[in-house]
Amino acid sequence: MNPFVYNSPVRGHDFFNREASIQKILRETVTGKSQGNIWITGERQIGKTSLLRRIQSLNGTYNETVIPYGTDKKLQVAFIFTNVQGCLTEDDFFNLLSQALIEHFDLKYKKAKIAYKNFIGALTEVYEKHNHYTVFLIDEFDAFVETLAYEVSQTATSFLAKLSSLLQEVDEIDEGVKTFSCVFTANHDMKELLNANKIDSRGSGLIVEALTLKWFTHAQVKALVKRYLHGNEVHFTDKEIDLCYGATHGYPYFTQKMLSMMFEAKKVITDEREYQEVVRNEFAEMFKETMEDWGGENMPQRTLRKLRDLVSEMEIGKNLSRALFALIEGYIKAKVMVI
Ligand SMILES: Nc1ncnc2c1ncn2[C@@H]1O[C@H](COP(=O)(O)OP(=O)(O)OP(=O)(O)O)[C@@H](O)[C@H]1O
Ligand SMILES: [Mg+2]
Known part of the structure; x- marks a missing residue:
């Protein structure tokens, strides 16, 4: 049987290498001093989805805990995968993330009509009732930002500013606690993406550590x-x-x-x-x-x-x-x- 795989993301035993990238991602988001975010840049079909799925598969066996900045609460970690390529609006984005949390934790809370509030509601449940810190694994993030910026670049700028502020602390929870990190994947590095879409980098302010995926040696x-x-x-x-x-x-x-x-x-x-x-x-x-x-x-x-x-x-x-x-x-x- 032909063992080589090229039609889909690789999983399980087929997943090869990338150990250093995985360690870097974990260090940046959960095991290191700061609960930061990562921007993964990589060409088409280099293995971005495979990598995110690999990290997602740590759920259930991952034992490290996180004490988020501003609290002394010890939290377990959940790795939540989403692909935001099909999102057209900011509401779609927040709804998709909320839905992923609802499914993962089987959340039962009163849903708000406004997407953003709904997302805060889901995060609050995860933090307060389930005692988890969330690492969102957000695939195809640049495709979504491009969609937002397509007609009016300001739409993307204000979305990024909102997300950036949430990534620093969620004011609605426990007087401003940091409850999640994001791992973004993209074909472009962040600067390229902002420039190409005329997004004001000062306004958007996403603070991310860059990681460029390499080809195999x-x-x-x-x-x-x-x-x-x-x-x-x-x-x-x-x-x-x-x-x-x-x-x-x-x-x-x-x-x-x-x-x-x-x-x-x-x-x-x-x-x-x-x-x-x-x-x-x-x-x-x-x-x-x-x-x-x-x-x-x-x-x-x-x-x-x-x-x-x-x-x-x-x-x-x-x-x-x-x-x-x-x-x-x-x-x-x-x-x-x-x-
Ligand atoms: N870690 C890996 N081990 C072995 N093969 C890999 C690995 N990562 C990627 N590949 C090869 O690359 C192909 C594409 O992987 P994947 O779908 O994860 O890439 P991608 O960057 O998400 O692609 P796209 O840009 O289309 O979203 C796989 O089918 C496999 O052939
Ligand atoms: Mg992919």
Whole structure:
């Protein structure tokens, strides 16, 4: 059976690496001195959702407690996952978070009509009755901020200011206690997002620690292969792992996809040279289709440049190589013109 995964976030034993990122997130939000927030930046399909889901899976086994600033109350920790991509308004956002708390804790409290008040009500219950500090794992946060800013950037600015104030202390509870932290994921880093949407960074004031997700290193790709092929009759040589790393530079999604293609090709092609050529070109075709499908305009400049570097080093047929390079170069140029 082909063990490689590229169609969905990875879970359980398939989740590879990211230990340092997880420790950093926990330190920033709960185990360290300050109960802060994290802004995770990472390219499409780098593993943002997988990472948040991994942290969510700590519920039930996580034993550290938190004494929030301004109290001497010892709280347990709940990791609450939400994806805010589909939210259109601030009310949608607060309703979604409230709903996630209601489901997680099976809250039974009198719901308010106003979304914001409802959210405060849910937080109060979680803090006072369930004795929990909440870490919200908020996936696709930049997509939501972009939606808010789309017509009037002030809408996003005032939402961010409101959230920022809540993240410092919730005035409605216990004379201003801090009851939750947020872990945001985004394709853009915060500064890029605010600039691109003309959001006033002074007004928005979200205080976050930045964390940039990295692609896998060569050694990590090797370790991933070893883990995934453990007990499998198919094995990859060091040369084959080089082939994968040369084509993907460890970009998590493409790494898994390439390994999967190699796994299939290995079953049917015995000639070494033919195998290498087939896999390389098949990968490059797939890569091109994916780039066309993802489109360029939403990709940060930084990502496009990394992809262009990757393409320039891919050992593939000349025509395909030229087409790929031109495609990404075109995205970069369009981006420069817009800015
Ligand atoms: N920790 C990991 N271990 C192994 N593979 C991973 C890991 N993280 C990501 N991947 C690979 O990347 C793919 C995408 O993962 P995921 O959906 O978590 O990324 P994402 O950043 O949330 O993507 P999107 O930008 O579409 O939301 C997975 O299907 C898998 O192939
Ligand atoms: Mg995702």
